[in-house]
């Protein structure tokens with residue numbers, strides 16, 4: 001109870017009441033403008049004479065801590081910040097936060113990199129173009145779900161995910177050539193949570209993990225936050241360097257490998273069928289499980305799309321496939337999935353439950369309803385045409401205007417450029433002055449995460465990623481020409 005006064009017989013009662021009320025006001029236990037009990041009420045509540053209460057209130061009023069309104073009663077005054085000083089309790093959180101929080105902040109590129117300002121031509125984002133989203137169909141799905149599933153969908157769901165979506169995705173994975181016997185699916189909050197969960201389930205702090213170098217910056221951050229020893233394998237203009245991969249496996253006790261075979265971020269490369277087979281064979285021979293990031297597979301800009309590594313593995317259980325439609329459809333829904341061995345998914349389910357119980361059932365159900373209505377293929381056709389046009393234009397202009405050693409990209413939403421002896425960060429700051437922004441390539445390299453983005457001797461200093469998914473053709477042209485022009489000034 002708030003008015004739980006401790007009154008002794010040694011000191012004057014009104015002074016004790018005064019000082020205890022004062023403490024309550026300073027510690028905000030009594031909110032500004034809240035009404036104090038009447039003197040009569042408080043007197044009977046704490047068994048102290050009404051006179052003592054009146055004297056205590058008078059003293060508080062003299063000090064400006066309370067005010068009274070005629071015929072209404074006494075009220076707590078709002079404290080001016082300084083008045084609270086003597087009892088302030090300030091913890092220097094910037095020092096007290098954990099090593100985990102410090103790494104998260106240091107590697108948070110949204111906070112630490114140049115930001116987009118309204119009116120700029122931004123090659124920074126690789127998010128899908130929301131103007132392409134089939135919003136009318138989504139509206140129908142929202143209504144369908146709310147009418148058909150009613151209140152149930154708004155109650156707690158299952159950690160593994162919404163059953164109908166899981167079954168849909170199992171058949172979807174089968175259609176990609178994946179054998180789903182003895183495998184199951186866990187729905188996650190996008191790839192990001194799926195990857196974090198996977199690492200927490202199969203690796204311990206200090207374990208070595210292989211990945212392409214460069215690779216997805218968020219993946220690097222998650223590996224770093226989990227305390228893993230990240231072993232990068234160089235990417236050439238032709239994709240991952242297989243000889244180096246074998247050497248690194250020979251020289252390190254590697255526990256897992258993380259790969260993005262389709263429209264790899266940031267290089268935009270699609271790994272060839274032969275390379276996929278070779279990679280799979282090497283990992284199998286060395287008994288190193290594969291974590292495959294299947295994001296962006298749906299883009300399939302070239303018709304000869306290649307099956308995921310998960311398909312090569314047939315009914316083996318060594319590939320953990322993480323799927324996400326984030327670059328295609330509704331990243332704001334934050335839905336992804338992990339397909340893997342049943343027992344492994346079972347363990348992940350418990351971790352997921354302990355972290356966030358489950359991914360929003362309503363969101364999963366809406367996505368399911370939209371996907372099952374069969375319009376997804378139609379939508380994919382439409383976006384492939386649009387993104388293909390942007391890609392073709394971006395790569396053609398980049399080759400023409402930007403001095404480069406090589407430019408990679410097999411389609412998708414971005415291209416990667418190794419400049420001709422030009423510092424990408426210097427170029428970036430010049431371009432920002434001209435209203436154009438892009439992502440400097442160094443943030444995708446394992447070395448940058450190892451040194452927590454210190455700017456000295458940055459690997460990838462001469463590289464950059466141009467994302468064009470949300471730009472008009474006209475802005476792509478304008479932007480690439482500006483970048484090209486600024487290159488000439490360096």
Ligand SMILES: Cc1ncc(COP(=O)(O)O)c(C=O)c1O
Nearest residue numbers: 190191192216265295324326336
């Ligand atoms: C390599 C890679 N995987 C997956 C994703 C999607 O992540 P999420 O599903 O968490 O949005 C991205 C997004 O940029 C990515 O670059």
